Amino acid sequence: MAKQILLIEDEPNIIEAISFILSRDGWDVATHANGETAMDAIARHAPDVLVLDVMLPGRSGYEILQDVRGRAETAHIPVLMLTARGQKKDRETADRLGVTRFMTKPFSNAEVLSALREITGAA
Amino acid sequence: MAETRLTGSRIRERRMSQRVRQADLARSVGISPAYLNLIEHNRRRIGGKLLVDLARELKVEPAQLSEGAGQALVSGVNAAAARRPEKDEIETDRAEEFAGRFPGWAGLVATQAQRIEELERVVETLSDRLTHDPHLAASLHEVISTVTAIRSTSAILAETTDIDPDWQARFLRNMREEAQRLSNSAAGLVTYLDAGAEAREMQVSAADDLAAFVEAAGYHFEVLERPAAGEGELAILLDGAEELRDRGARDLARRMLVRYLSDARAMPEGPFRASLAATGGDPARLAEGFGVALDAVLRRMASLVPAEGEARRGLVICDGSGTVTLRKGVEGFPLPRFGAACPLWPLYQALARPAQPVEAFVEMPGQEPRVFRCRAVSLPRPSSSFDAPPVHEATMLIEPVEDRGGPVLPVGASCRICPRETCGARREPSILGGRG
Numbered sequence: 001m002a003k004q005i006l007l008i009e010d011e012p013n014i015i016e017a018i019s020f021i022l023s024r025d026g027w028d029v030a031t032h033a034n035g036e037t038a039m040d041a042i043a044r045h046a047p048d049v050l051v052l053d054v055m056l057p058g059r060s061g062y063e064i065l066q067d068v069r070g071r072a073e074t075a076h077i078p079v080l081m082l083t084a085r086g087q088k089k090d091r092e093t094a095d096r097l098g099v100t101r102f103m104t105k106p107f108s109n110a111e112v113l114s115a116l117r118e119i120t121g122a123a
Numbered sequence: 124m125a126e127t128r129l130t131g132s133r134i135r136e137r138r139m140s141q142r143v144r145q146a147d148l149a150r151s152v153g154i155s156p157a158y159l160n161l162i163e164h165n166r167r168r169i170g171g172k173l174l175v176d177l178a179r180e181l182k183v184e185p186a187q188l189s190e191g192a193g194q195a196l197v198s199g200v201n202a203a204a205a206r207r208p209e210k211d212e213i214e215t216d217r218a219e220e221f222a223g224r225f226p227g228w229a230g231l232v233a234t235q236a237q238r239i240e241e242l243e244r245v246v247e248t249l250s251d252r253l254t255h256d257p258h259l260a261a262s263l264h265e266v267i268s269t270v271t272a273i274r275s276t277s278a279i280l281a282e283t284t285d286i287d288p289d290w291q292a293r294f295l296r297n298m299r300e301e302a303q304r305l306s307n308s309a310a311g312l313v314t315y316l317d318a319g320a321e322a323r324e325m326q327v328s329a330a331d332d333l334a335a336f337v338e339a340a341g342y343h344f345e346v347l348e349r350p351a352a353g354e355g356e357l358a359i360l361l362d363g364a365e366e367l368r369d370r371g372a373r374d375l376a377r378r379m380l381v382r383y384l385s386d387a388r389a390m391p392e393g394p395f396r397a398s399l400a401a402t403g404g405d406p407a408r409l410a411e412g413f414g415v416a417l418d419a420v421l422r423r424m425a426s427l428v429p430a431e432g433e434a435r436r437g438l439v440i441c442d443g444s445g446t447v448t449l450r451k452g453v454e455g456f457p458l459p460r461f462g463a464a465c466p467l468w469p470l471y472q473a474l475a476r477p478a479q480p481v482e483a484f485v486e487m488p489g490q491e492p493r494v495f496r497c498r499a500v501s502l503p504r505p506s507s508s509f510d511a512p513p514v515h516e517a518t519m520l521i522e523p524v525e526d527r528g529g530p531v532l533p534v535g536a537s538c539r540i541c542p543r544e545t546c547g548a549r550r551e552p553s554i555l556g557g558r559g
Contacts, residue, residue: 011268011271011272013272013276013297013300013301014268014271014272014275016276016293016294016297017272017275017276017279017294017297018275020279020290020294021275021279024283055264084263084264084267084268084271085264105267105268105270105271106267106270106271106274106275107271107274107275108274108275108278109275109278109279109282110278
């Protein structure tokens with residue numbers, strides 16, 4: 001059975017491209033574009049791995065990550081964080097909140113696939 | 124003629140540059156080589172006829188040997204040294220000697236240090252802008268997101284050989300959309316940065332331009348002294364000012380000139396000089412006599428061109444944060460260009476006691492400490508709103524004093540170049556040894 005991945009990202013064309021490459025790589029892909037309702041989507045999909053953008057409408061990726069790590073039912077989910085802000089302090093914030101992998105945009109498709117395989121032990 | 128303790132060094136420097144033997148020079152002025160040696164090592168004071176004779180033999184004016192380097196130059200060299208982290212390696216106790224012996228090089232050091240400081244402020248401003256400008260951050264985020272979408276989509280199109288035609292068409296459409304979006308974002312960003320260029324320049328240099336404008340005029344604008352002076356004269360001054368390089372600087376200068384004009388109209392030069400003499404220069408009586416505020420009198424006194432035998436007056440104005448907004452320098456009283464000045468200045472004392480005039484005789488450190496009479500007052504700026512917080516502005520008049528019999532308040536320019544090590548107001552270490 002394919003592992004489920006939830007992509008929380010608000011750029012439609014990035015969603016489409018990443019969904020395409022993940023699907024072809026064998027992932028069961030679900031997407032969500034709103035930060036405010038992201039925790040509901042996570043609870044609904046119970047994904048094996050989460051791909052999380054930082055700048056989202058409604059709520060930031062950092063706040064969502066904090067909630068994910070703060071809830072027993074989601075604390076174990078590996079989180080790959082994507083951001084256009086790659087400053088040291090952004091990375092430190094993500095690390096402090098318990099991110100599994102932090103990746104700055106623009107990234108290549110191969111980098112995303114490689115990172116996901118690594119953090120889910122699927123390599 | 125003032126004589127500094129480095130006269131001997133200058134005699135030695137001059138003699139050696141002319142390749143004159145010490146014994147020969149000593150003989151030509153009728154003293155022993157040993158005595159000249161003591162003079163040259165600043166271990167004997169020299170003046171009068173011997174100084175004149177030595178100057179004649181060395182083909183220089185006596186003043187060139189006896190007068191030290193300008194205080195401004197020495198301050199500039201000290202300020203340059205203060206900026207170096209490895210300042211322990213710099214002979215800061217020989218700054219005056221350096222400035223005196225090599226005034227050209229010293230000027231270059233001081234000017235370059237000043238330029239570096241200006242450029243650092245530019246970098247700081249731009250860095251702040253990148254970090255805190257929400258529009259710029261959003262624009263850059265948009266560009267990076269678009270590039271990400273294009274990169275990912277183009278890789279799919281290039282690397283996926285068996286892609287479904289519908290998906291291919293869809294991704295091609297996405298690419299076109301993103302390319303258009305990238306083009307718009309980039310163009311918008313360039314427009315925004317271009318439009319902001321003048322504003323950035325203003326933040327960096329408008330205050331400096333105003334300072335240069337005021338300094339070039341000595342805070343005296345003759346055309347505004349005419350009884351009928353008005354908008355036309357303001358325009359002439361502003362249009363002809365090379366120091367004012369952008370709109371921001373011209374706006375600042377215009378505001379300053381409008382107030383100058385108002386002061387000149389309220390206190391015309393002739394009657395003001397007469398009252399100044401009659402009151403012994405008492406600002407309070409002058410303010411009462413002309414029906415103006417005390418700070419206006421201080422500004423007006425500073426605006427006068429010194430009469431024969433009169434010393435130049437300095438002026439400093441700061442806002443409620445202590446930031447200096449107008450400065451007119453006076454020899455021996457260095458005014459820091461950037462950063463905070465000495466908190467003991469009556470200017471800042473006045474800021475803490477609004478509407479109460481503060482007067483103090485202060486002593487500036489140096490090879491030859493100078494005494495100044497400083498009179499300051501802080502008053503609220505006019506406001507058109509009932510609920511706005513009061514905005515105070517402090518004004519200080521600086522007048523050199525030749526002989527002060529009574530006590531003086533030791534002050535400095537700013538902590539980093541102030542030798543008063545034990546000063547209770549010190550906020551950071553000095554690069555100078557404790558000499559004050």
